[in-house]
Amino acid sequence: MRQSRLFTKTSKTLPKDEVSINSQLLLKSGFIDKEFAGVYSFLPLGHRVLNKIINVIRQEMNAIDGQEILMTALQSPQTWEPTDRWDDAKMDVWFKTELKNGSQLGLAPTHEEPLTKMMKKFINSYKDLPAYAYQFQTKFRNETRAKSGILRTREFIMKDLYSFCRDQAELDEYYERAKNAYIKIFNRLGIGEITYVTYASGGTFSKFSHEFQTLCEYGEDLIYINEEKKIAINREIFVDEVIAEFGLSRNDFVEKKAIEVGNIFKLGTKFSDGLSLQYVDEKGERKPVIMGSYGIGPGRVMGTIVETHNDEKGIIWPKEVAPYQVHIVSLGKEESIMAESEKLYRMLNENGFETLWDDRVNLNPGAKFADSDLIGCPVRVTVSGKNIENRQYEVKRRSGGEVEFIPQDNIIDYLNK
RNA sequence: CGGGGCGUGGCGCAGUUGGUAGCGCACCUGGUUUGGGACCAGGGGGCCACUGGUUCAAGUCCAGUCGCCCCGACCA
Structure with a gap:
């Protein structure tokens, strides 16, 4: 690219109210443009970086048998009512609007319901399982307070992969594959050294879920890390009972600030029960599909890389993501x-x-x-x-x-x- | 959603006791420069967030609204 033809340009000054390093450097260098609070456009250089990140993730998702799809942002209430998540009290980040004829619509903040509902059309038998679908798709979340540049926005692309398995063992095995894929991804993106697989609460269907937390002073999260085992525990579950399970004590951990760049968790039958996604096994019995969910926000990853790879002169891109x-x-x-x-x-x-x-x-x-x-x-x-x-x-x-x-x-x- | 701060050319800012808006960067023209953000000369660009009020007169005073940022709460 001839820089004389690049339509963006760098600037010496910044909007005075941009405070985060990531938005300062990315705006100054012309990688992104701000539409309004928590809503950013990606310009040629920024778009290249975003695509680099997306492609690394895509390769690793394909390597664990993910099949790429693209679902809609527009959602009808019927999809979300069975799990009671259309209710603003239950899901408080909805952007809602309506059709010309007055019927309600929402902009999807996540895709468990629509995907589960859609998969009912394709999953009938144990022979149809396992199935792994993922997408890079724009999510909308009506955050009360967007902040930290591109780290927490109201509109953002998310890679969300969902696994559909026959039983817990199959899910457990895939979950481990996904976890390893994530480790690979963050290594390739240049933040592997400072990204920790972090134990987090697992909900109804498993003891733990895992967050991928990148050490950064500007991070919103607090985690407790053990360097030797390269593991970390997030704040909510950093209690004696959990610590003991790792054969460690409180003193073996150091408190650090971090940015959550990815998370994976076992959904179990939460959505397959709610939306009646079942299959028939070898004996002819109907069983619920066992699900898992695996997310990464490429934009947030980009912001995290900038937060952790810069000096007083500007950004220092890792090789694989450089524009x-x-x-x-x-x-x-x-x-x-x-x-x-x-x-x-x-x-x-x-x-x-x-x-x-x-x-x-x-x-x-x-x-x-x-x-x-x-x-x-x-x-x-x-x-x-x-x-x-x-x-x-x-x-x-x-x-x-x-x-x-x-x-x-x-x-x-x-x-x- | 609570607390605080702030809205003046694209960006950063100034604007006194109310008197009809200015500077730097960026932009355009011409010229000189070229190893760590050059210089000279000329030029264009502003419903002063919005709405309503006070006044002969409002960027400036009053009220309301909207928006932005920070701290906190919230956050599959």
Whole structure:
């Protein structure tokens, strides 16, 4: 992408009331735009990052046999009445509206009911199970207080996967696969080291559920971690009885602030009972389908990455989620510099490196470097008259370290390693 | 939903005892610059959140409404 053609631009000032690091950096760098409180648009650079995150999640969901679907945001009350969740007293985050003819509609805050209801059309026999469906879909939640930039919004994309199993054992096994997939996902997204599988209350159908909590001072949640076992317990269930089950005592845990980037839990028959989702087993008996639910908010993950990967100059994107792998910065507008930059730009693209090229003229070096640091691509390659003379490229990694000078012919090898 | 703060060009801000709105950034034109957010000259852009009141006169005073942010409560 030629930066001169990128329609967004960076800004030096910020709306005064943006306080969170994630919204400050993402707005300043032009990754997102704010529509109103808790409602953000993703612009070209931000959209690329969001898609990177989504694609990592998608690959790992496919790897555990998830089948991707896309359900509707518009919901009719009939779907939600059997489980009594149409009631605003029971589900207080509904956005409700109506059809021209006056019938009620809601914008889905989650999808257990509609999916369970839909699966009744396809699940009849034990031969139809297990089934795993997931989607990246926009949820609407009428939060009383949106806050923390893109960490807690009123409209957000969520990856929600639901498992439909024959019995508890099948669910338990899948649950473990999903948990491992989640660990993989957060590793790939660059926050694995600081993300803890956190025990949380399990509800009626299991002892525990699990949250994936990323350590961050700006987090809303408090968790208690044990570094040695790399486990954590969330605040609600951090009681002696639970602690003892891990063979540990209170002193073995440290209190930390964290952001919940994912959660998985066993629903059991809560929704299959409520909406009568049953199957017939080998003996001809009708049984309820055993369900599980597995969520990740890609936007919240993006905000969490920014919160945990930045310095005073801007964002430092982990490799797999960066909008572009390489940022070429051309200094000077001489023909030779632009020609050399373009040659490099083409070569990188041909070799599979996603590249942003700062080809803007009449901009001082300082401004270009500042923008490059702010945008935060992992590798910056500077093309200047001096470097051309020496037949070399000047490379600097956003994550730190010294500038390196790489002979022109070696640049692809260098970037590949 | 409770408490606090704030609404003035796109963004950041100033605007005195009420007298008809200004600065910086950004933007447009021309020129000079180019290794860490350059400079000069010229230019465009504002129902001062909204509604109603007080007044000869309201960005400024009064009332209400709406919106935004922070803290708390809430949060599959």
